[in-house]
Amino acid sequence: MATGALGTLLLLGAAGGGVYAWLRATSEPQRAGNADLAGLGGTVQVTRDAWGVPHIRAQTDEDAVFALGFVHWQDRAWQMDFQRRVAQGRLSEVLGEAALPQDRFLRTWGFQRAAQSALPALDARSRRLIAAYTAGVNAAQGRGKTALEFRILGYTPDPWQDVDTVSWSKLMAFDLGGNYDDEVLNAHVTRRLGAGGLDQVTAPYPAGGPTILSADEVGAENAAPQTGATSAAPSLPETPGLPEATVAALRAHLRAAEALGMQQLPGKGSNDWVIAGSRTTTGKPILADDPHLALTAPMLWYLADVQGKDLKAIGASIPGLPAIVIGRNERVAWGVTNMNPDVQDLYVEPESAKLTSRQEVIKVKGQENVTITVRESAHGPVISDNGGGGLNFADAGPRVALKWTALQPGDTTMDAFLGLNYAQNWADFTRALSRYVGPSQNFVYADVDGNTGYYAPGRVPIREGWDGSLPVPGDGSREWRGYVPFEALPHTFNPADGLVVTANNRVVPDGYPYLLGNTRNWAEPYRAQRITDLLTATPKLSVADVQRTQLDTRSLVWEDFRPILLATKPGSDRARQALGTLQGWDGSMTTGSVGALLFEAWLMQLQEMARDELNDATVMNSLSVLNQLRAGGELCARGGQGDCAALLTRTLDAALGDLQARLGDDMTGWTYGKLHQVASTHRAFGKVGALAWLFNHHAPTPGGTNTVNVARPEHGTFAQTHGPSYRQIVDLSDPNRSVYIGSLGQAGSPLAPHATDQMTRWIGGQYLPMSTKPADWGNTQTLTLHPAGK
Numbered sequence: 001m002a003t004g005a006l007g008t009l010l011l012l013g014a015a016g017g018g019v020y021a022w023l024r025a026t027s028e029p030q031r032a033g034n035a036d037l038a039g040l041g042g043t044v045q046v047t048r049d050a051w052g053v054p055h056i057r058a059q060t061d062e063d064a065v066f067a068l069g070f071v072h073w074q075d076r077a078w079q080m081d082f083q084r085r086v087a088q089g090r091l092s093e094v095l096g097e098a099a100l101p102q103d104r105f106l107r108t109w110g111f112q113r114a115a116q117s118a119l120p121a122l123d124a125r126s127r128r129l130i131a132a133y134t135a136g137v138n139a140a141q142g143r144g145k146t147a148l149e150f151r152i153l154g155y156t157p158d159p160w161q162d163v164d165t166v167s168w169s170k171l172m173a174f175d176l177g178g179n180y181d182d183e184v185l186n187a188h189v190t191r192r193l194g195a196g197g198l199d200q201v202t203a204p205y206p207a208g209g210p211t212i213l214s215a216d217e218v219g220a221e222n223a224a225p226q227t228g229a230t231s232a233a234p235s236l237p238e239t240p241g242l243p244e245a246t247v248a249a250l251r252a253h254l255r256a257a258e259a260l261g262m263q264q265l266p267g268k269g270s271n272d273w274v275i276a277g278s279r280t281t282t283g284k285p286i287l288a289d290d291p292h293l294a295l296t297a298p299m300l301w302y303l304a305d306v307q308g309k310d311l312k313a314i315g316a317s318i319p320g321l322p323a324i325v326i327g328r329n330e331r332v333a334w335g336v337t338n339m340n341p342d343v344q345d346l347y348v349e350p351e352s353a354k355l356t357s358r359q360e361v362i363k364v365k366g367q368e369n370v371t372i373t374v375r376e377s378a379h380g381p382v383i384s385d386n387g388g389g390g391l392n393f394a395d396a397g398p399r400v401a402l403k404w405t406a407l408q409p410g411d412t413t414m415d416a417f418l419g420l421n422y423a424q425n426w427a428d429f430t431r432a433l434s435r436y437v438g439p440s441q442n443f444v445y446a447d448v449d450g451n452t453g454y455y456a457p458g459r460v461p462i463r464e465g466w467d468g469s470l471p472v473p474g475d476g477s478r479e480w481r482g483y484v485p486f487e488a489l490p491h492t493f494n495p496a497d498g499l500v501v502t503a504n505n506r507v508v509p510d511g512y513p514y515l516l517g518n519t520r521n522w523a524e525p526y527r528a529q530r531i532t533d534l535l536t537a538t539p540k541l542s543v544a545d546v547q548r549t550q551l552d553t554r555s556l557v558w559e560d561f562r563p564i565l566l567a568t569k570p571g572s573d574r575a576r577q578a579l580g581t582l583q584g585w586d587g588s589m590t591t592g593s594v595g596a597l598l599f600e601a602w603l604m605q606l607q608e609m610a611r612d613e614l615n616d617a618t619v620m621n622s623l624s625v626l627n628q629l630r631a632g633g634e635l636c637a638r639g640g641q642g643d644c645a646a647l648l649t650r651t652l653d654a655a656l657g658d659l660q661a662r663l664g665d666d667m668t669g670w671t672y673g674k675l676h677q678v679a680s681t682h683r684a685f686g687k688v689g690a691l692a693w694l695f696n697h698h699a700p701t702p703g704g705t706n707t708v709n710v711a712r713p714e715h716g717t718f719a720q721t722h723g724p725s726y727r728q729i730v731d732l733s734d735p736n737r738s739v740y741i742g743s744l745g746q747a748g749s750p751l752a753p754h755a756t757d758q759m760t761r762w763i764g765g766q767y768l769p770m771s772t773k774p775a776d777w778g779n780t781q782t783l784t785l786h787p788a789g790k
Helices: 006-013 018-027 061-088 097-109 111-121 124-141 148-153 162-176 180-193 197-201 244-259 413-422 426-433 526-536 543-550 556-566 573-583 594-606 622-631 644-663 689-695 759-764
Strands: 033-037 044-048 054-057 270-275 286-294 302-307 312-317 324-329 332-338 344-349 356-362 370-376 399-404 441-447 452-455 491-493 499-502 677-680 697-700 722-724 726-731 739-742 781-787
Touching: 018 148, 044 061, 054 061, 061 097, 061 111, 061 124, 061 148, 061 162, 061 302, 097 111, 097 244, 097 356, 097 370, 111 162, 124 162, 124 413, 162 413, 180 197, 180 244, 180 344, 197 622, 270 332, 270 441, 270 452, 270 526, 286 324, 286 332, 286 441, 286 543, 302 739, 312 726, 312 739, 324 413, 324 726, 332 426, 332 726, 413 426, 426 441, 426 452, 441 499, 452 499, 499 526, 526 543, 526 556, 543 726, 556 573, 556 594, 556 622, 573 594, 573 644, 594 622, 594 644, 622 644, 677 759, 697 759, 739 759
Parallel strands: 033 781, 054 302
Antiparallel strands: 044 054, 044 781, 270 286, 270 499, 286 722, 286 726, 302 312, 312 324, 324 332, 332 441, 344 399, 356 370, 441 452, 452 491, 677 697, 726 739
């Protein structure tokens, strides 16, 4: 998206000797010695370990968080500025016209406005810590170092503000929550295939599939429906028809979000689990987590150890946020995965609906400003406007507004994340989560006393008589009836079986009194089933056993597909050879496997089976494909002709032709890792040819869409663009024996020594010590921060 700055590009291209040294000297932050900083109350030591992880030691919590803000900006200045520009819808200002669709989307949805409304709702401690964090960021910004991206694009970032911290949480809420994209697809499917087409294109969660909580764990207190609740999935409402122009306008927002790396994808989710001491070799719990998100350069997470007077947490932070998001303190550990409740609804507003409007002025680098009009109804922003670029209001057809929990006032999610850092027991933990709004997550819990637990906090709307899977009339007949009460949200403490596994699968079995989402909301059950199988196969589990589970690449999807695919009638000698290779493949998605690549290439072809019926680029998930093949479904036909047997023969030939064009004639050399490679891509320069080589990072990786070690091959490219962005395993018998790892490295600059030094370990299944003990840190550098003038 970047334009201009040719002189800088030439300098970068010739970066060697003095030029390279100059770029390093002007961009690399101070990591040792002393620094006098305004805003500090006392002296703080920042010791970076052998992998660049800062271990912060301060006398007060405010000073500790100040130092966290300081090191965040030192190492990730560009990432932080880019993230807030996304929230503000100000990308075009520095990237030019190419970013205009993203800014239209971001301004229309109003992420920054929502963040501004949330800030006053936070409690005094959160406001105090956010202010300290802001001061630390700005102290680092004032040190005169310039990230490479700022130099290339030729601008100076604005000072950090408190609202910038809250705004990033809004982007995470979008990335991890809602079903807006599902409603757009479902509206299109029902228009083309009728209501019965929904279950064909997007399969419901299978009966008997694993749920996070059992019927016993849901609890007797939730056995009977409460006032305003619904215990059974309601029938679909009569849905207003959406013309193609409206669907196109709504999909333009999806494309804009996709360009920012924020889209819903199969396999995009997370795993976490907690094992009670009764199941471990130490007699104390083990907690594991690996969130599956976009793999970017720099990586999303920033490992940190933050110790103040009462705040003593270590784990994964996000630059821009003043807290450890996933990790542990001295007594408590926690992990998160996406719960996938339905917290968004599209409303087709009647002509009589009252709308307000505002003007948004978008600055575009090198061009005239662009002004858009954003309209809002009582439900929220009208998102069918501004999506299609040149479309005016009349062209877009019906006015479709978005209602979303993250846009409602009074969002106190930041209180919850900060509160988790301080939690000393289950009561503190649940008290913190009671402040949580979104994105709704599955939180697993363990403590040094041996307790384990699970809670799924957040605002989940109560709907009566409809399930939220399709757009609904905005005439008042389909309104939310409040939110599921916090105490009634799914949770368990010290479950009898000593195990809680979450993998974005269905949360509760039938009988739970509230509808958390429709039957298509949850991820396919394969990851959850495989994790459960592995963890229950060994009577007493060690940290090493848990590591092997996190890194497992055995595909249960292949086990389901195997008898169907191997019965395919080959259409050529090459197809016969491929079937012979698959006959001997055990389903392990390793980089050296030919079978893994044959299966994924074939599955990609099969996932396109609905494209002729829908006249679009829909990619079905593997469960939907499997259901069609098992049942001889209607989607197997092409143009109304043929059946599933013919489809299997045709798609196998198509897959083999594709692989031959990419890799040559010798099938024995078609190994998975030649095409399946992690793509940690820079969000601004990742597709700029002159710069991509410097900022992007690639390497062969194992895993597939539904393996525990998630590594979904991107449709059409086989690249791994999403996956375990962070892994942690916490040993509550001795928390300093815990381990963690990020996907790339601590530094944001590609010239820095810690830019990619975690990547090889991450791919190879190795971890770093998640320890607060200096003896575990290896070679260190210490920077001592002093209050200015003292």
